[in-house]
Amino acid sequence: MNNSLIMIIVASALINNVVLNQFLGICSFLGVSKQMKASASLGVAVIFVITIASAVASLMYDFVLKPLGMDFMKTIIFILVIAALVQIVEMFLKKKSPAVYEALGIYLPLITTNCAVLGVALTNVQNGYNFIECVLSGFGTAVGYTIAIVLLAGIRSRMNEKDIPAPLRGAPIVMIAAALMSIAFMGFGGLSF
Numbered sequence: 455m456n457n458s459l460i461m462i463i464v465a466s467a468l469i470n471n472v473v474l475n476q477f478l479g480i481c482s483f484l485g486v487s488k489q490m491k492a493s494a495s496l497g498v499a500v501i502f503v504i505t506i507a508s509a510v511a512s513l514m515y516d517f518v519l520k521p522l523g524m525d526f527m528k529t530i531i532f533i534l535v536i537a538a539l540v541q542i543v544e545m546f547l548k549k550k551s552p553a554v555y556e557a558l559g560i561y562l563p564l565i566t567t568n569c570a571v572l573g574v575a576l577t578n579v580q581n582g583y584n585f586i587e588c589v590l591s592g593f594g595t596a597v598g599y600t601i602a603i604v605l606l607a608g609i610r611s612r613m614n615e616k617d618i619p620a621p622l623r624g625a626p627i628v629m630i631a632a633a634l635m636s637i638a639f640m641g642f643g644g645l646s647f
Contacts, residue, residue, distance in 0.1 A: 459586070459587070459590055462583075462587055462590045462591050462594060463590050463591075463593065463594035463597075464594065464642075465594070466574075466590075466591045466592075466593075466594030466595040466597075466598060467594040467595065467597045467598035467601065468598060468601075468639065468642040469639075469642045469643055470598075471598040471599075471601075471602055471639050471642075472570045472573065472574070472595050472598055472599050472602075473570070473598070473599055473602045473603070474602050474632070474635055474636040474639045475636065475639060475640070476570075476573065478568075478569045478570040478573045479500075479568050479569060479570030479571075479599060481561075481564060481568070482496060482561045482564055482565070482568060482603075483599075483602065483603055483606065483632075484606075484625075484628060484632070485561055486558065486561045486603065486607075487603050487606040487607040487610055487628075488607070488610060489557065489607065490604065490607045490608065490611060491554075491557060492554075492557040492558055492561075492607075493603045493604050493606070493607035494600070494604055494607075495547075495551075495554045495557065495558060496558055496561060496562070496565075496603065497596075497599065497600030497601075497603055497604060498600070499543050499547070499558070499562065499565065500565060500568075500570075500571075500596050500599050500600060501593065501596040501597060501599075501600060502539075502543060502596075503536065503539050503540055503543055503565055503571060503596075504570070504571050504574055504592045504593070504595055504596035504599070505589060505592045505593045505596055506539055506592075507532070507535055507536050507539055507571055507574070507575055507592065508574055508575060508578055508588045508589055508591060508592025508593075509585070509588065509589045509592070510535045510539075511528075511531075511532045511535055511575035511578070511579070511588070512575075512578060512579075512583070512584075512585050512588035512589070513585065514528075514531055514532075514535065515528055515531075515579050516585070518531075519531060525579075528575075528576070528579060529572070529576065532572055532575040532576065533572060535575075536565075536566055536571050536572060536575070537566045540562070540563065540565045540566040543562070543565070544562055544563065547562065570595070570599060574591065574592050574595045574596075575592075577591070578591050578592070602635065602639075605635060606628075606631065606632060606635065609631050609635075610628060610631070613627060613628075613631070
């Protein structure tokens with residue numbers, strides 16, 4: 455794998471982290487990060503959905519929409535692809551892992567409307583990535599999302615053990631923790647290969 459492909463993965467996961475830098479997918483990031491197992495499970499589901507959605511969206515754009523001059527339909531087509539993939543993941547989890555399915559609750563179907571998934575597909579097209587670059591960008595973005603949500607879940611589990619002043623309990627301290635994580639991830643901006 456050459457340096458440009460590695461850089462796409464690193465940039466997608468760390469430098470341009472979808473949650474902490476682009477602020478996409480905040481709803482599930484804040485909602486599911488209360489429990490480590492649910493966070494990790496959602497991360498795996500997001501890795502699957504974003505990677506596959508990036509691949510399918512790239513193929514749809516390059517071989518259907520662009521040749522037919524219908525690239526203005528990309529947002530609608532990408533939403534349909536994402537919705538179908540999420541339904542597949544939901545059916546799989548419901549059948550194979552009911553506990554994880556229950557733990558994810560409403561946040562699993564929310565992947566369909568998670569702007570991070572659509573944002574990756576649209577950004578890949580905007581950047582003019584080829585198929586391999588789209589898949590790697592999608593994978594890197596999903597790994598970055600998973601890293602962020604698992605880190606926040608770990609921080610939140612530790613915060614439950616601490617004596618936090620009453621005005622900061624709950625959402626305020628979680629937002630402060632997420633903001634500090636975002637600042638920390640800005641440090642990855644200086645990476646170069």
